[in-house]
Amino acid sequence: MLKIEKMHLSLAWLNFIVSEPFYLFHFLVFFSYFVVRCSSAQVLTPDTTHNLLRREVQALLGFSVFAVIKMVKEETWEGFIADTLFFAKVFLFAIALFMDYHLALWYLVLFFVMYILTQQPGYQGLGTSNQLTPLQLETLLTEGNTSRFWLVEFRALCSSNCIRTSRFFSELSVTYSNKNLSFGIVDLGLFPNIAEKFGITVGVNMGQLPTYILFENALEVRRFPEVDFEAKAIHTTPISKVIISFMEFFHLIDPKSVCMMKHPS
Numbered sequence: 001m002l003k004i005e006k007m008h009l010s011l012a013w014l015n016f017i018v019s020e021p022f023y024l025f026h027f028l029v030f031f032s033y034f035v036v037r038c039s040s041a042q043v044l045t046p047d048t049t050h051n052l053l054r055r056e057v058q059a060l061l062g063f064s065v066f067a068v069i070k071m072v073k074e075e076t077w078e079g080f081i082a083d084t085l086f087f088a089k090v091f092l093f094a095i096a097l098f099m100d101y102h103l104a105l106w107y108l109v110l111f112f113v114m115y116i117l118t119q120q121p122g123y124q125g126l127g128t129s130n131q132l133t134p135l136q137l138e139t140l141l142t143e144g145n146t147s148r149f150w151l152v153e154f155r156a157l158c159s160s161n162c163i164r165t166s167r168f169f170s171e172l173s174v175t176y177s178n179k180n181l182s183f184g185i186v187d188l189g190l191f192p193n194i195a196e197k198f199g200i201t202v203g204v205n206m207g208q209l210p211t212y213i214l215f216e217n218a219l220e221v222r223r224f225p226e227v228d229f230e231a232k233a234i235h236t237t238p239i240s241k242v243i244i245s246f247m248e249f250f251h252l253i254d255p256k257s258v259c260m261m262k263h264p265s
Helices: 001-017 023-041 046-073 077-099 102-116 132-145 160-174 239-253 255-262
Strands: 128-130 151-156 180-189 209-217 219-224
Touching: 023 077, 023 239, 046 077, 077 102, 077 160, 128 132, 132 180, 132 219, 151 160, 160 180
Parallel strands: 128 180, 151 180
Antiparallel strands: 151 209, 209 219
């Protein structure tokens, strides 16, 4: 039974890699190194092969250290995967440069093609949050027949910041949703025109995304990131601390709902 579950899990991961161009391209590029390495074994001198093996071991140890550090520091798996793939490409380029600079240039070209053609997918789960269109959001806020509070995340999955944090908001909605507090997600990649209405600047680097706004009876009571007078976002706080600060603020204005979250009936 356990073997069957492991087999299904392996098949699910294989299907996920094949179905997502971002992961498929990375898998093929990294796998190509083993092909090149086996082919070059007959061409390289014994001394070069020995030195190359040492560099490979050093690169593997260095990559492992970076991966462990990122696993501890990163808040989401999406952020961890993005950083580890980046470090893996750096170490692969360094090893290829040791073998032959022509090979290293080819890998640079492949990395650039992957950057242009593929994009890391965000977390697909919604938790108990609602995927909203601008019209749905406006209706929910103005009619006032649902939750008293709405915490809305404005995101665009073409932004690396939004991809990194896509899992966190959905998981938090499962923990904190109740009859007085609901969670919503608006995709500014699909509805860019609504950004100006809510005072969100969607620039080239999308520094204000994701933006979190807490509404009480259709009125904005708090938002993150805050924006200065020059319309530049102040966005340095970890997302986990941002959501916690929202929950603390929500506790101040509606302590009974927080008690219901801690002691559900």
